[in-house]
Amino acid sequence: MIKKLFSNSMIYVLSLLFNKGLTFLLLPVLTFYLTKEDYGVLGLVTAISTISSIYIGFFPSGFLLARFAQYGKEKIAKYIHHILLLTIATTSFVLLILIIFQDLLIPQSLENKTLLMIIITLYALFTIFFKFIDTIFQVEQNAIKFAILQTLQSIMSLGLGLLLIIEFSYGWEGKYYAELLILFFIFIYAIYYIYKNNYYKFNTEYSKLKELFVFLFPLTFSVLGLYIIGTIDRIFVSNMLGLEAAGIYNVAIIMAIIINMVYDSIIKALEPIVYQNLAENQKENKIKVVKLIYLYSTICIIIFTLFLLFLPYVFNIMINEKFIDALVLIPILGLGLTFEGLRKVLGAPLVFKHKVKSLALITIIASIINIVLNYYLIDLYGIKGAAYATLLSFAILYFLTLFLLIKNIKLPWLLKN
Numbered sequence: 001m002i003k004k005l006f007s008n009s010m011i012y013v014l015s016l017l018f019n020k021g022l023t024f025l026l027l028p029v030l031t032f033y034l035t036k037e038d039y040g041v042l043g044l045v046t047a048i049s050t051i052s053s054i055y056i057g058f059f060p061s062g063f064l065l066a067r068f069a070q071y072g073k074e075k076i077a078k079y080i081h082h083i084l085l086l087t088i089a090t091t092s093f094v095l096l097i098l099i100i101f102q103d104l105l106i107p108q109s110l111e112n113k114t115l116l117m118i119i120i121t122l123y124a125l126f127t128i129f130f131k132f133i134d135t136i137f138q139v140e141q142n143a144i145k146f147a148i149l150q151t152l153q154s155i156m157s158l159g160l161g162l163l164l165i166i167e168f169s170y171g172w173e174g175k176y177y178a179e180l181l182i183l184f185f186i187f188i189y190a191i192y193y194i195y196k197n198n199y200y201k202f203n204t205e206y207s208k209l210k211e212l213f214v215f216l217f218p219l220t221f222s223v224l225g226l227y228i229i230g231t232i233d234r235i236f237v238s239n240m241l242g243l244e245a246a247g248i249y250n251v252a253i254i255m256a257i258i259i260n261m262v263y264d265s266i267i268k269a270l271e272p273i274v275y276q277n278l279a280e281n282q283k284e285n286k287i288k289v290v291k292l293i294y295l296y297s298t299i300c301i302i303i304f305t306l307f308l309l310f311l312p313y314v315f316n317i318m319i320n321e322k323f324i325d326a327l328v329l330i331p332i333l334g335l336g337l338t339f340e341g342l343r344k345v346l347g348a349p350l351v352f353k354h355k356v357k358s359l360a361l362i363t364i365i366a367s368i369i370n371i372v373l374n375y376y377l378i379d380l381y382g383i384k385g386a387a388y389a390t391l392l393s394f395a396i397l398y399f400l401t402l403f404l405l406i407k408n409i410k411l412p413w414l415l416k417n
Contacts, residue, residue, distance in 0.1 A: 011143035011144065011146075011147055011269075012143055012146065012147070012265035012266070012268045012269050014147070015143075015146065015147035015150050015151060015265070016150065016261050016262070016264065016265045017261070017262070017265070018151065018154075019150045019151055019153070019154035022154050022155065022158050025318070026158060026162070027251075027254070027318045027319055028318055028319070028320060029162065029166075030165070030175070031251065031319055031320035031322070031323055032320055033165050033166060034165065034171065034172065034175075035171075035247070036243065036244040036245075036246075036247030036248060036322070036323075037243040037244060037247060038171045038172040038247065039172070039246070039247030039248075039250045039251060040238055040242075040243030040244060040245070040246030040247040040250065041110065041172045041243060042172040042175060042176060042250065043234045043238070043246055043247070043249070043250030043253070044106075044107075044234055044235060044238050044243075044246065045116070045120065045172070045176060046176070046231075047231035047232070047234045047235055048098070048105055048120055048235075049120050049123045049124050049127070050124075050127075050227055050230075050231050051224070051227050051228070051231060052094050052098065052120060052121060052124040053124035053125075053127045053128055053131075054220050054223045054224050054227060055090055055093070055094050055220060055224075056087060056090050056091050056094055056121075056124050056125050056128050057083060057086050057087035057090055057091075057128050057216075058086060058090060058212070058213070058216035058217055058219070058220050059128070059216060059219060059220055059223050060083045060086070060087070060128070060132060060212075060216065061128075061131045061132050061134075061135040062215075062216060062219045062223070062351070063079070063083070063212060063215055063216055063219075064076065064132070064135050064136065064139060065135050065138065065139060065271060065272075065275070066215075066275065066351045066352060067215075068139040068272075068275075069139070069272065069275045069276045069278075069279045070275075070279050073198075073199070076199070077198060077199050077200060077201045078201050078203055078205075078208065079208055079211075079212060080194060080199050080200045080201070081200060081201060081202050081203060081204065082204070082205070082208045082209050082212055083212065084200075085204070085209070086209070086212060086213075086216075087125070087128065091121065091125050094121055094124065095117065095118065095121040098117040098120060098121060099114055099117050102114065102116075102117050105235075107238065107239075107243070109243075119177075119180065122180065122184075123176075123179070123180050123183065125187070126180070126183035126184055126186065126187040127183060129183075129186065129187045129190040129191070130153070130183055130186045130187070130190070132190060133149065133186070133189070133190040133193060133194075134146060134149070134150075136193070136194075136199065137149070138268050138271070138272060139272055141269075141272055143268075143269065146268070149186070149189075153182055153183075153186060156182045156185075157178050157179045157182045158178075159178075160178035160181065160182065161174050161175040161178035161179065162174075163178075164177065164178055215356065218356045218357045218360045219351070219356050219359075219360065220360075221360035221361075221363065221364050222347075222356065222359050222360040222363040222364075223363075224363075224364070224367070225360070225363030225364045225365075225366060225367035225397075226340070226363060226367075226397075228367035228370060228371065229340075229366060229367050229370045229390060229393045229394060229397070230340075230390070232367075232370065232371060232374060233249070233370075233374055233386040233387075233389060233390055234246055234249060234250060234253070234386075236374040236375065236378055236386060237249045237378065237383060237386050240378050240379070241378065241382065241383060245382075245383050247323075248323055248325050248326050248329075248383065249326070249329065249383055249386060249387075251319060251323045251326040252326035252327075252329035252330050252333055252387070253333060255311075255315065255319070255326065255330045256329075256330045256333035256334045256337055257337065258307075259303060259304060259307045259334050259337055259338065259341075260337040260340070260341060262303055263300055263303070263337070263338075263340075263341030263344070264341075264344075266296060266299065267296075267341075267344050267345065270292060270296055270345065271348055273292065274289055274292060274345070274348045274349070275348065275352060277289050277292075278348075278349060278352045278353075279352075283412070286411055286412055287412050287415055289349065289411060290411050290412055290413055290415060291415065292345070293345050293346070296345050297342055297345070300338055300341050300342050301338075303338075304334060304335065304338045307334055308331060308334070311327075311330060311331065311334075312327070315327050315330070325383070328384070329383065329384065329387045332384070332387035332388060332390070332391050333387050333390055333391070335391055336387075336390040336391035336392075336393070336394040336395070337394065339391070339394040339395045339397070339398040340394045340397070340398070342398055343394070343397060343398040343401045343402075346398075346401045346402055346405050347359060347401060349405060349409050349411070350401070350404060350405060350408070350409065353408065353409055355404065355408055355409075358404055358408070359401070359404065362397065362400040362401060362404060363397060365400070366393050366394075366396050366397035366400065367393070369392075369393055369396060370389055370390070370392075370393035373385075373388070373389035373392055373393060374386055374389040377389050
């Protein structure tokens with residue numbers, strides 16, 4: 001088990017380090033050609049796209065990840081048709097909501113808001129299929145396919161984005177539209193892979209739609225809460241401090257999210273093993289789950305310590321001096337993302353044991369706290385207030401999740417039968 005976890009984790013880590021590292025290595029170029037306002041708009045549009053993607057299909061990857069070990073491929077294939085039906089219906093709903101609230105979401109300085117809402121909806125839709133095919137590779141424990149797809153997506157998106165920004169002076173649109181086009185190609189590939197590998201069976205059943213809705217809809221509130229904590233700060237900064245401040249904050253997030261990328265890489269290898277042991281439901285399996293939680297948590301703490309040590313040197317090399325104000329924000333955001341990284345492994349047993357509603361409730365509570373904190377702390381401390389709000393919210397969510405896990409699920413925390 002440990003050998004398989006280590007090998008897959010290394011592939012995930014190296015893949016995501018390479019792919020996210022490309023963006024990181026190109027920061028000197030991007031921060032040279034893009035203005036603070038460009039980065040502000042890019043951060044805002046990306047935040048809206050991310051939140052929109054939650055309710056397209058009700059984030060179906062969560063169902064696939066949690067139920068694949070329990071149901072198996074043949075039974076899961078019967079649910080894919082119903083997932084596609086939900087995706088079509090919810091995409092139309094999301095587009096309608098975005099158009100209705102476009103004036104609240106987008107600053108007056110941006111033109112063609114309705115067209116932008118359509119583009120954002122398509123971006124969110126294609127992102128859902130990208131995550132879905134990623135999750136298929138994850139539950140198959142096929143780290144190689146995952147790495148290849150991630151690498152192709154990164155290279156093509158960045159290559160096309162640089163072409164549009166440098167040669168055609170597209171600004172923020174160059175990066176966003178390049179990602180949109182490459183995500184469209186991945187969307188086509190995902191449909192092809194699902195059909196070719198027998199993940200799709202046409203059989204409309206009300207009971208399966210109901211099961212998906214009962215499982216996924218509460219889960220969307222949990223995902224929404226996480227995305228609010230992770231993205232609403234950019235919207236607050238844009239509206240309260242201006243697009244230039246949002247640009248500085250967005251650069252800080254890009255730097256801080258590197259640490260989250262490493263945590264996610266390990267989790268992608270870890271989660272299928274955790275769910276598999278939970279499905280077997282023996283005492284020995286529960287001990288393995290606790291050992292994995294302890295191992296992962298220790299690794300996260302070590303990674304964050306190393307991140308703090310190397311941060312000042314890397315920042316001075318990689319980031320244009322006009323974004324120097326971002327440096328002080330990165331450790332705060334990094335600590336917040338470390339709390340979130342530590343929380344992720346605690347959430348898996350709760351999802352498996354159908355504690356989705358409880359998980360959603362505490363996440364929404366944390367997100368509401370985050371909104372209140374952003375409003376008051378930005379007013380008090382400026383751009384630093386947004387970082388403090390993120391840190392406090394993720395810390396609160398971690399301890400609430402830990403409390404929920406200990407209260408509802410009996411695990412051998414002392415590693416004894």
